[in-house]
Amino acid sequence: MTTEFKVSNPDYARVVRESFAKQGLMATLGARIVALEPGSCVIEMPHAPGVSQQQGFFHGGAIGAIAEAATACAAYSLMPARAELLTVEYKLNLLRAAMPPTLRAEGRVLHAGKTLTACRADIHHWGANGLEPCALLQSTLMRVETVSRR
Amino acid sequence: MTTEFKVSNPDYARVVRESFAKQGLMATLGARIVALEPGSCVIEMPHAPGVSQQQGFFHGGAIGAIAEAATACAAYSLMPARAELLTVEYKLNLLRAAMPPTLRAEGRVLHAGKTLTACRADIHHWGANGLEPCALLQSTLMRVETVSRR
Amino acid sequence: MTTEFKVSNPDYARVVRESFAKQGLMATLGARIVALEPGSCVIEMPHAPGVSQQQGFFHGGAIGAIAEAATACAAYSLMPARAELLTVEYKLNLLRAAMPPTLRAEGRVLHAGKTLTACRADIHHWGANGLEPCALLQSTLMRVETVSRR
Amino acid sequence: MTTEFKVSNPDYARVVRESFAKQGLMATLGARIVALEPGSCVIEMPHAPGVSQQQGFFHGGAIGAIAEAATACAAYSLMPARAELLTVEYKLNLLRAAMPPTLRAEGRVLHAGKTLTACRADIHHWGANGLEPCALLQSTLMRVETVSRR
Numbered sequence: 001m002t003t004e005f006k007v008s009n010p011d012y013a014r015v016v017r018e019s020f021a022k023q024g025l026m027a028t029l030g031a032r033i034v035a036l037e038p039g040s041c042v043i044e045m046p047h048a049p050g051v052s053q054q055q056g057f058f059h060g061g062a063i064g065a066i067a068e069a070a071t072a073c074a075a076y077s078l079m080p081a082r083a084e085l086l087t088v089e090y091k092l093n094l095l096r097a098a099m100p101p102t103l104r105a106e107g108r109v110l111h112a113g114k115t116l117t118a119c120r121a122d123i124h125h126w127g128a129n130g131l132e133p134c135a136l137l138q139s140t141l142m143r144v145e146t147v148s149r150r
Numbered sequence: 151m152t153t154e155f156k157v158s159n160p161d162y163a164r165v166v167r168e169s170f171a172k173q174g175l176m177a178t179l180g181a182r183i184v185a186l187e188p189g190s191c192v193i194e195m196p197h198a199p200g201v202s203q204q205q206g207f208f209h210g211g212a213i214g215a216i217a218e219a220a221t222a223c224a225a226y227s228l229m230p231a232r233a234e235l236l237t238v239e240y241k242l243n244l245l246r247a248a249m250p251p252t253l254r255a256e257g258r259v260l261h262a263g264k265t266l267t268a269c270r271a272d273i274h275h276w277g278a279n280g281l282e283p284c285a286l287l288q289s290t291l292m293r294v295e296t297v298s299r300r
Numbered sequence: 301m302t303t304e305f306k307v308s309n310p311d312y313a314r315v316v317r318e319s320f321a322k323q324g325l326m327a328t329l330g331a332r333i334v335a336l337e338p339g340s341c342v343i344e345m346p347h348a349p350g351v352s353q354q355q356g357f358f359h360g361g362a363i364g365a366i367a368e369a370a371t372a373c374a375a376y377s378l379m380p381a382r383a384e385l386l387t388v389e390y391k392l393n394l395l396r397a398a399m400p401p402t403l404r405a406e407g408r409v410l411h412a413g414k415t416l417t418a419c420r421a422d423i424h425h426w427g428a429n430g431l432e433p434c435a436l437l438q439s440t441l442m443r444v445e446t447v448s449r450r
Numbered sequence: 451m452t453t454e455f456k457v458s459n460p461d462y463a464r465v466v467r468e469s470f471a472k473q474g475l476m477a478t479l480g481a482r483i484v485a486l487e488p489g490s491c492v493i494e495m496p497h498a499p500g501v502s503q504q505q506g507f508f509h510g511g512a513i514g515a516i517a518e519a520a521t522a523c524a525a526y527s528l529m530p531a532r533a534e535l536l537t538v539e540y541k542l543n544l545l546r547a548a549m550p551p552t553l554r555a556e557g558r559v560l561h562a563g564k565t566l567t568a569c570r571a572d573i574h575h576w577g578a579n580g581l582e583p584c585a586l587l588q589s590t591l592m593r594v595e596t597v598s599r600r
Contacts, residue, residue, distance in 0.1 A: 025209035028200040050178040059175035061215025095561040111545040245411040261395040325509035359475035365511025
């Protein structure tokens with residue numbers, strides 16, 4: 001189910017990275033964009049006590065946050081210059097305990113409609129046998145023309 | 151769809167609060183338990199730049215994290231003394247921009263099966279007209295007898 | 301999390317019932333509307349071999365179909381006269397085997413935005429102790445001004 | 451995110467097809483298995499008034515039903531001889547109107563744990579440009595040792 005997407009804004013990479021940099025939560029989680037292309041984005045997050053659950057693994061809430069962000073950046077990369085994007089909903093399945101040292105979420109657009117964009121993310125950690133899937137996300141984002149700011 | 155739940159562990163409040171205190175992500179987000187009863191839990195999170203998205207509202211990832219945690223604590227409150235609980239999946243719908251100063255997630259158990267527990271959370275902020283719904287969560291948790299620890 | 305909704309179309313009941321009557325799948329499943337108010341709708345489906353899974357219980361696919369329809373009718377009841385409504389996504393949690401003789405899905409609107417409406421449905425069967433919850437649904441619908449018809 | 455799965459029951463194809471044949475809802479919808487391998491299953495459903503929504507497109511409830519069934523068959527293909535499988539939850543995103551003449555749901559296992567199996571399905575119709583994605587599903591199934599039957 002691969003598709004090639006047309007870029008509406010040639011300057012998309014700068015716009016997406018600027019938006020990401022303004023998301024305080026991403027800095028809090030230590031998350032960063034490690035790859036960005038039209039319709040896809042990879043975010044990584046290093047393990048730390050501050051993103052953990054009670055047994056020391058990555059917390060499901062942190063996993064959902066970076067996976068959702070990976071799909072939001074993937075969707076945003078296809079938007080025209082002045083559009084804004086809001087997340088409508090996301091759904092995360094946790095497959096196994098997500099282990100140190102690094103979590104990697106690959107988000108990609110599956111369908112970019114006029115108003116709504118549907119995405120998926122695959123989340124991996126580095127297990128005994130290399131990159132191992134540990135979570136799956138599916139999300140919907142909505143394009144909005146103007147979001148009032150302060 | 152209300153149900154009254156029987157407590158398996160009379161010491162549940164201590165166990166749930168200890169587990170919550172070990173979740174590094176909750177401290178990172180500034181989240182705290184403000185109410186806890188058998189089968190229900192309320193978590194609040196104050197607004198801060200570190201839990202925000204690009205327009206300054208609460209980030210969807212932070213909203214999902216505390217809402218999922220509220221359902222996990224609600225589910226955990228019904229577990230017997232030595233059981234562990236893992237989140238299987240959660241699904242968040244964002245209804246509107248989630249505004250400062252405080253987000254409140256009320257998690258509750260809808261069905262506690264032998265292996266799986268199904269929960270919902272309602273998430274509110276304080277809007278112009280008082281407490282206003284801004285997100286909805288539905289989640290599944292699985293009881294596991296032994297999770298290996300460090 | 302109750303809200304009172306304003307009706308945009310005083311003739312909503314006729315419009316919703318006509319739309320329901322045009323949904324061939326609902327007749328196939330033997331589903332019918334048993335209650336309809338602004339922002340809420342109850343659909344019931346009698347048990348039959350044709351809506352069953354391999355052990356003879358109600359099939360999860362049939363449960364999802366009537367629960368989604370209950371939320372769609374609830375959302376549609378709040379729409380102005382010429383609006384159309386499309387389902388964007390739905391999520392079903394199955395709590396236990398859904399037993400004969402009748403399944404009952406209560407759909408209600410939780411938030412009616414300008415473009416998107418967020419809903420939940422509670423699904424019950426008649427168990428040994430009366431009405432018993434057996435599934436939970438959460439859904440999103442989108443208002444569209446014109447859907448081309450044949 | 452591809453994985454190769456080991457078959458526990460060499461007779462899996464017969465077992466899966468027998469279970470499918472016992473699901474009355476699948477016959478009602480006119481659904482049939484068109485491909486089956488360890489960890490994956492393709493189900494097709496021809497268009498008919500009885501599986502339609504109010505504009506004559508495939509009904510979202512029918513789409514969810516066959517997509518969920520495709521993942522259930524995919525998961526069941528990996529089970530040992532006497533295991534039973536129950537669907538825990540599924541989540542469907544509808545990308546566009548699903549058009550005649552045929553809907554095709556490809557279900558596959560993403561992770562087969564001891565108790566839970568996580569799956570995805572991609573749903574296509576035949577559009578102007580060939581096979582076109584029209585829906586996405588993510589689901590969880592639970593293995594149970596004994597389900598009492600009539």
